[in-house]
Amino acid sequence: MSKPTEEIVQTLKRKQLRVTPQRFAVYANLLSRTDHPTAEQILSDLNQDAPVSSQATIYNCLQTLREVGLIREVLLEEGNCRYDANVQPHHHFRCGSCGAIADIPWQALQTIDLSHLNPDWQVSGYEVTVHGTCEACQA
């Protein structure tokens, strides 16, 4: 999922965003991982060698990136907002033991027919959350 630097820069510019070191770092970090980190995890990852960004800026960057549709939130546990640079439709698996979240490709599950739901609703999409235990957490 990791992209070359120049491609990331172009992606940000295409969204009319100034390419600051912090914003680049946050987006590049999210693109490089598939573990749906929290803001706090991104912060400590970026600053582990040398200070790169403040906490407030991480939150600002995440919010901005979300507003332009480059990243999205994943809400699967209380009080923990996780982020995902994969904005294509896909599903998630969550380990109830360790909290790990993994992607499930859209095509891995059959398409669900939503045509018989409440006709008053204007449906725009859906996603499936699968619950279970990951390999590492099985006794």
Place this chain on the structure above:
Amino acid sequence: MSKPTEEIVQTLKRKQLRVTPQRFAVYANLLSRTDHPTAEQILSDLNQDAPVSSQATIYNCLQTLREVGLIREVLLEEGNCRYDANVQPHHHFRCGSCGAIADIPWQALQTIDLSHLNPDWQVSGYEVTVHGTCEACQA
């Protein structure tokens, strides 16, 4: 979904819980509604006429009721934990405009085949979240 008082009392006792006025009120309130309220909404609902419960007790009750499996959390928007007295498997519809959450009966959607997912995962269940706009929010 509302149940007679005695039935609620018996349900709590069956779970070895002391039937306090506050705990009864929280559970009865949740049973009487299908809108997946937040702790704050339950609090103000219970106390609107006369003081019935403190904030801390609402949180305590919700946690206890969840631990014994009488209610469950519904996490569909950031920073807002909602509660549901319907603990049978079912799906949810969320209006992206007003945030309203509605139940979708389990049988309303076809069963999803999860047998071809990562075999290292021990799958225990799943649920579908449908996104869209509710009737009231359509222009």
Place this chain on the structure above:
DNA sequence: CTTTATCTTAGAATAGTTCTTAGTTAGGAT
């Protein structure tokens, strides 16, 4: 009735996130 483990509560504490405000800067304009 007594007894006591459980429960409630006000207020303090905590954690995640957002706000404020002053200084910095990316990048278009000159």
Place this chain on the structure above:
DNA sequence: ATCCTAACTAAGAACTATTCTAAGATAAAG
């Protein structure tokens, strides 16, 4: 190349949702 400024960063304060503390109250068993 330098200037200009709207956009951005950042430290700390503020805010909000939730949990903790510890002291008094009570459901319900005996």
